[in-house]
Amino acid sequence: MLSIKNITSAYGETVILRDVDIEIPRGSVVAVMGRNGVGKTTLLKTVMGLIRPLKGAITYNGRDITHLRPEARALEGIGYVPQGREIFPFLTVEENLVVGLEARGKKAAVPEGIFALFPGLRDIQNRKGGDLSGGQQQQLAIARILITEPKLLLLDEPTEGIQPSIVFEIENTIQFIKEQGKLSILLVEQYMEFALRLADFCYVMEKGSIAFHGNVGELSRDDIKNHMAI
Numbered sequence: 001m002l003s004i005k006n007i008t009s010a011y012g013e014t015v016i017l018r019d020v021d022i023e024i025p026r027g028s029v030v031a032v033m034g035r036n037g038v039g040k041t042t043l044l045k046t047v048m049g050l051i052r053p054l055k056g057a058i059t060y061n062g063r064d065i066t067h068l069r070p071e072a073r074a075l076e077g078i079g080y081v082p083q084g085r086e087i088f089p090f091l092t093v094e095e096n097l098v099v100g101l102e103a104r105g106k107k108a109a110v111p112e113g114i115f116a117l118f119p120g121l122r123d124i125q126n127r128k129g130g131d132l133s134g135g136q137q138q139q140l141a142i143a144r145i146l147i148t149e150p151k152l153l154l155l156d157e158p159t160e161g162i163q164p165s166i167v168f169e170i171e172n173t174i175q176f177i178k179e180q181g182k183l184s185i186l187l188v189e190q191y192m193e194f195a196l197r198l199a200d201f202c203y204v205m206e207k208g209s210i211a212f213h214g215n216v217g218e219l220s221r222d223d224i225k226n227h228m229a230i
């Protein structure tokens with residue numbers, strides 16, 4: 001589905017990602033873990049096209065998209081939920097959802113199915129985005145991307161700063177989406193247990209490189225923890 005090969009990315013002169021290789025098989029959840037500042041967000045921005053890599057290639061469904069613009073990647077079905085969620089604070093929940101659809105040139109009516117995935121959003125449709133809790137904003141940000149029917153979802157630390165009950169709801173939603181098998185997910189997380197319950201494959205980054213990776217069912221938790229602690 002997505003193949004990241006030898007990617008090196010920088011901000012100006014400062015190289016952040018070094019020769020990163022990641023494979024996301026169709027229908028799988030791939031977790032990228034690592035401490036603060038190792039380059040996880042930079043990786044997602046590079047996949048989304050917000051940062052141009054200095055070298056390497058990104059192939060999506062067999063096509064080289066390394067030089068494609070972010071908007072074109074979104075139209076090809078790559079959906080990005082950034083760390084800051086980027087909810088419009090003065091728009092209602094419903095308006096935030098509709099904006100997500102319109103941005104991709106789709107019909108501006110919120111599909112009912114999204115409230116089955118996020119029941120909590122149904123009751124707060126008329127609340128302003130800025131008045132929601134962090135967890136509700138995170139759910140809204142994921143919902144806003146999901147209604148555009150992406151094929152690959154990029155999630156940047158969806159559990160960050162969120163109360164446990166909503167983390168649990170988000171986990172169930174991602175699990176449900178995974179079981180449907182239509183979507184592949186690249187999940188950046190620091191909450192290891194959450195990531196490992198959802199992921200098929202995991203990669204641990206250290207200082208911009210992949211230090212450790214494998215099939216979640218085959219890796220030892222201690223090995224992962226040791227690499228996370230470095």
Ligand SMILES: Nc1ncnc2c1ncn2[C@@H]1O[C@H](COP(=O)(O)OP(=O)(O)OP(=O)(O)O)[C@@H](O)[C@H]1O
Binds near residue numbers: 016040043
């Ligand atoms: N716009 C930028 N300009 C310059 N340096 C940046 C920029 N954004 C991030 N960095 C630096 O790049 C490095 C990697 O940052 P990045 O946000 O990708 O890490 P991260 O693993 O996602 O961390 P976190 O978990 O804190 O989000 C950090 O040292 C950070 O200070």
